[in-house]
Amino acid sequence: MTERQFVKIDIHERIAILTIDHPPANAFNGQTMSDLNAAFWEVHEDAAVKVIIITGAGPRFFVAGADIKELAAAGAQGQGRAMIEFGQATFAMIEASRKPVIAAVNGVCLGGGMELFLSCHMRIVSSAARLGQPEINLGIIPGWGGTQRLTRQIGVARAMEIILTGDLLDAAEAQRLGLVNKVVEPGKVLDEALALAVKIASKGGLAIRASVKAICEGLKMPLADGLKLEVDEMVALLGSSDAREGFSAFVEKRPPQFSDSW
CATH class of the missing domain: 3.90.226.10 (2-enoyl-CoA Hydratase; Chain A, domain 1)
Incomplete structure (x- = not known):
């Protein structure tokens, strides 16, 4: 630093x-x-x-x-x-x-x-x-x-x-x-x-960034555009390794170990 x-x-x-x-x-x-x-x-x-x-x-x-x-x-x-x-x-x-x-x-x-x-x-x-x-x-x-x-x-x-x-x-x-x-x-x-x-x-890094983006950018848009942005971010996350780990951890009743990667 x-x-x-x-x-x-x-x-x-x-x-x-x-x-x-x-x-x-x-x-x-x-x-x-x-x-x-x-x-x-x-x-x-x-x-x-x-x-x-x-x-x-x-x-x-x-x-x-x-x-x-x-x-x-x-x-x-x-x-x-x-x-x-x-x-x-x-x-x-x-x-x-x-x-x-x-x-x-x-x-x-x-x-x-x-x-x-x-x-x-x-x-x-x-x-x-x-x-x-x-x-x-x-x-x-x-x-x-x-x-x-x-x-x-x-x-x-x-x-x-x-x-x-x-x-x-x-x-x-x-x-x-x-x-x-x-x-x-x-x-x-x-x-x-x-x-x-x-x-x-402690949460998944991809979801953190997507949440901040959807909230901050969505505030500057009409509601319909903000909702589309939310869909785009959600769809992208569904294919990520973080989401797969989150789903598996939920089913297996254990804390997730996110890699913060796609």
């Missing part, structure tokens, strides 16, 4: 943990975003990895947002578009991953951190976490996907309120809105995310 300045990679069996470690608040500057982009691509392309977890270093911050001084300088120098488009491309890559991505939110999750959170497929959050898109307080808007993903996930009215007021959500409210899978005690977030990842990684 390549060493990077602000994003650390740890592999636990079939699970990759990416830790954003940019003191003091894990804010996204250009180097941190570049490190996340490269680290994510590295583990995504590693055939041994089945599930990816993204978290922040330390107990207080997931990602506190963008580096405001760097963002302001980029805008003043006419480089704002490149910075914004690179961040959008990074989060789009995460969202489009066929490997499940779990956000383990250990603390403050604001601005660009919230947009990273929204691009992940599942989210485990500390009860002490605070989440939001407070960009309006700086005279700007969310630029790394927040206006689009938040609206699609919780609806126009609530997303409009959150973005236009800049008000923060506590973990319980985020869960009530359907943004969070589980809220846990501080200090237990990564353990809970790992438990979820281990459970998922």
Whole structure:
């Protein structure tokens, strides 16, 4: 694994943990975003990895947002578009991953951190976490996907309120809105995310990828097209060695031993 300045990679069996470690608040500057982009691509392309977890270093911050001084300088120098488009491309890559991505939110999750959170497929959050898109307080808007993903996930009215007021959500409210899978005690977030990842990684890799594809791509399609995609993925899986093993294990009343292969 390549060493990077602000994003650390740890592999636990079939699970990759990416830790954003940019003191003091894990804010996204250009180097941190570049490190996340490269680290994510590295583990995504590693055939041994089945599930990816993204978290922040330390107990207080997931990602506190963008580096405001760097963002302001980029805008003043006419480089704002490149910075914004690179961040959008990074989060789009995460969202489009066929490997499940779990956000383990250990603390403050604001601005660009919230947009990273929204691009992940599942989210485990500390009860002490605070989440939001407070960009309006700086005279700007969310630029790394927040206006689009938040609206699609919780609806126009609530997303409009959150973005236009800049008000923060506590973990319980985020869960009530359907943004969070589980809220846990501080200090237990990564353990809970790992438990979820281990459970998922025990399933067949082909079916995992097909499920993520059908859900994520299907959401972008009319229902009839999404149903056709589901049929195509199911038919393909029926001929796989993983499916044959799954069927045999069921009949023989034993745990399946998936090979994650066709």
